[in-house]
Amino acid sequence: MSAILDSFDDISKASPEPIYQQIKQTIQRRIESGDWTAGQKLPSENDLVVALDVSRMTINRALRELTQQGLIKRVHGLGSFVAEAPRHASLIELQDIALEIAQHGKRHSSQVLGLDAVSAPPDVAVQMELPTGSKIYYLRAVHHQDDLPIQLESRYVNPAVMPGFIDQDFTGITATAYLLQQFKPDEMEHRVRAVMPDQPVRDLLAMQDSEPCLQLIRRTWSNDQVVTYVTLTYPGDRYELGARYATTEYQLR
Amino acid sequence: MSAILDSFDDISKASPEPIYQQIKQTIQRRIESGDWTAGQKLPSENDLVVALDVSRMTINRALRELTQQGLIKRVHGLGSFVAEAPRHASLIELQDIALEIAQHGKRHSSQVLGLDAVSAPPDVAVQMELPTGSKIYYLRAVHHQDDLPIQLESRYVNPAVMPGFIDQDFTGITATAYLLQQFKPDEMEHRVRAVMPDQPVRDLLAMQDSEPCLQLIRRTWSNDQVVTYVTLTYPGDRYELGARYATTEYQLR
DNA sequence: AAGTGGTCTAGACCACCAG
DNA sequence: TGGTGGTCTAGACCACTTT
Numbered sequence: 001m002s003a004i005l006d007s008f009d010d011i012s013k014a015s016p017e018p019i020y021q022q023i024k025q026t027i028q029r030r031i032e033s034g035d036w037t038a039g040q041k042l043p044s045e046n047d048l049v050v051a052l053d054v055s056r057m058t059i060n061r062a063l064r065e066l067t068q069q070g071l072i073k074r075v076h077g078l079g080s081f082v083a084e085a086p087r088h089a090s091l092i093e094l095q096d097i098a099l100e101i102a103q104h105g106k107r108h109s110s111q112v113l114g115l116d117a118v119s120a121p122p123d124v125a126v127q128m129e130l131p132t133g134s135k136i137y138y139l140r141a142v143h144h145q146d147d148l149p150i151q152l153e154s155r156y157v158n159p160a161v162m163p164g165f166i167d168q169d170f171t172g173i174t175a176t177a178y179l180l181q182q183f184k185p186d187e188m189e190h191r192v193r194a195v196m197p198d199q200p201v202r203d204l205l206a207m208q209d210s211e212p213c214l215q216l217i218r219r220t221w222s223n224d225q226v227v228t229y230v231t232l233t234y235p236g237d238r239y240e241l242g243a244r245y246a247t248t249e250y251q252l253r
Numbered sequence: 254m255s256a257i258l259d260s261f262d263d264i265s266k267a268s269p270e271p272i273y274q275q276i277k278q279t280i281q282r283r284i285e286s287g288d289w290t291a292g293q294k295l296p297s298e299n300d301l302v303v304a305l306d307v308s309r310m311t312i313n314r315a316l317r318e319l320t321q322q323g324l325i326k327r328v329h330g331l332g333s334f335v336a337e338a339p340r341h342a343s344l345i346e347l348q349d350i351a352l353e354i355a356q357h358g359k360r361h362s363s364q365v366l367g368l369d370a371v372s373a374p375p376d377v378a379v380q381m382e383l384p385t386g387s388k389i390y391y392l393r394a395v396h397h398q399d400d401l402p403i404q405l406e407s408r409y410v411n412p413a414v415m416p417g418f419i420d421q422d423f424t425g426i427t428a429t430a431y432l433l434q435q436f437k438p439d440e441m442e443h444r445v446r447a448v449m450p451d452q453p454v455r456d457l458l459a460m461q462d463s464e465p466c467l468q469l470i471r472r473t474w475s476n477d478q479v480v481t482y483v484t485l486t487y488p489g490d491r492y493e494l495g496a497r498y499a500t501t502e503y504q505l506r
Numbered sequence: 507a508a509g510t511g512g513t514c515t516a517g518a519c520c521a522c523c524a525g
Numbered sequence: 526t527g528g529t530g531g532t533c534t535a536g537a538c539c540a541c542t543t544t
Binding site: 013018019020054055056057058061075076077078 | 512513514515516517521522523524
């Protein structure tokens with residue numbers, strides 16, 4: 001019975017991370033690694049109170065937020081359980097495509113098409129909230145899943161925030177993974193649209209004629225500055241974005 | 254100074270609604286109605302503790318969840334402020350298209366193409382988590398913004414949960430609005446994809462040839478039953494889905 | 507120094523669900 | 526009836542920001 005509780009060994013009150021965060025991360029890691037499988041019962045709040053020697057409100061906050069994320073399900077009077085795994089790529093989370101592909105048991109590879117310092121054109125400058133003509137970094141890359149192209153990445157990065165970006169080799173690490181190591185986003189904006197690719201894009205993604213693309217456009221802020229502005233283009237027949245989550249009041253308007 | 258605090262008059266400890274929910278809804282209504290504008294400072298937690306005579310933890314939970322929704326922003330040491338209004342149609346919220354169009358100052362109209370009880374085909378039955386051949390309701394409608402078609406709605410509804418659905422007149426009220434009146438969703442699944450419309454869809458949406466569509470597919474659960482399964486098809490050049498929100502740890506993987 | 511939010515505690519009462 | 530989660534309280538300490 002203590003096999004599950006052993007997972008919480010590294011919770012420390014001396015850590016700079018809040019306790020409820022440590023608890024969340026511990027549970028999240030166990031679920032995402034597959035250690036804990038869908039439907040499995042978690043320790044009760046009172047079990048955790050005793051095992052971790054923290055107050056029930058702290059446990060409750062951790063579990064409540066995991067419920068909001070959809071990682072666990074709670075049933076009043078019954079207990080907490082690991083939720084079913086989502087079946088789709090994440091729409092509202094910032095996820096690294098290399099990880100995502102790996103989680104589906106496929107092989108990821110990247111091809112960098114270019115990485116330059118350029119002068120921001122007006123439309124890009126507006127999106128980056130910088131003056132037109134500012135120096136910005138511009139990365140283009142194609143991501144493959146088992147050698148089939150699945151994502152075209154066109155990314156602008158603010159050099160004031162990420163000076164080291166231009167010197168990175170993005171064949172070994174994705175830009176998403178690199179950026180997540182470097183800073184902590186505090187705001188994101190997503191837009192999704194359907195577009196017809198032009199011929200060069202069609203070629204890069206190995207697409208048929210008359211096949212549409214799904215485009216995900218994302219801006220990410222840290223400390224009220226736009227850090228990166230990226231357009232991800234997916235072949236319409238090879239990709240779907242999705243999300244599944246428990247609702248709380250506020251999502252209904 | 255008490256002008257803002259007067260908004261909280263209707264908070265009641267006797268209500269079946271939790272106090273933190275009442276506080277959230279009060280603030281949310283004030284923001285969405287435009288009473289409180291972007292950047293405006295909210296009362297501090299301690300102000301609210303005194304004014305509402307509730308504990309600070311309760312206030313804190315309400316404000317924290319509003320922050321997660323992106324409705325307000327909080328700055329440590331400074332205060333809480335009304336956030337900027339999102340610029341795009343909601344991607345992760347369940348929003349009524351009639352409301353959404355109205356909020357943009359345009360006129361909404363619906364045209365019902367059909368509302369029938371049908372026998373569930375295998376693919377639909379799977380999505381609805383019902384046996385193949387079960388009786389289900391099937392609604393098709395087109396929504397217009399200032400007389401320009403903007404959304405094609407193809408919706409299946411579980412009659413076991415929503416027996417009255419078939420008798421409704423959906424020219425005066427949208428199916429989304431009707432369903433939200435009738436039940437409280439506790440789980441949602443969204444998928445987004447890009448597709449090429451066939452000729453009938455192109456005609457209904459008044460689209461050019463070779464223009465793609467954005468499709469939003471949504472399933473909604475209540476009490477572990479699928480209540481409705483809907484495919485919303487948008488002209489690619491007239492619509493964009495989006496979301497902007499403050500991030501918390503968990504959205505980074 | 508004063509005010510703010512971020513977190514945590516150690517209790518409490520209640521509604522729900524299983525046996 | 527006993528275990529569970531949902532909510533709430535009345536304090537507390539701390540880090541951060543402005544004055």
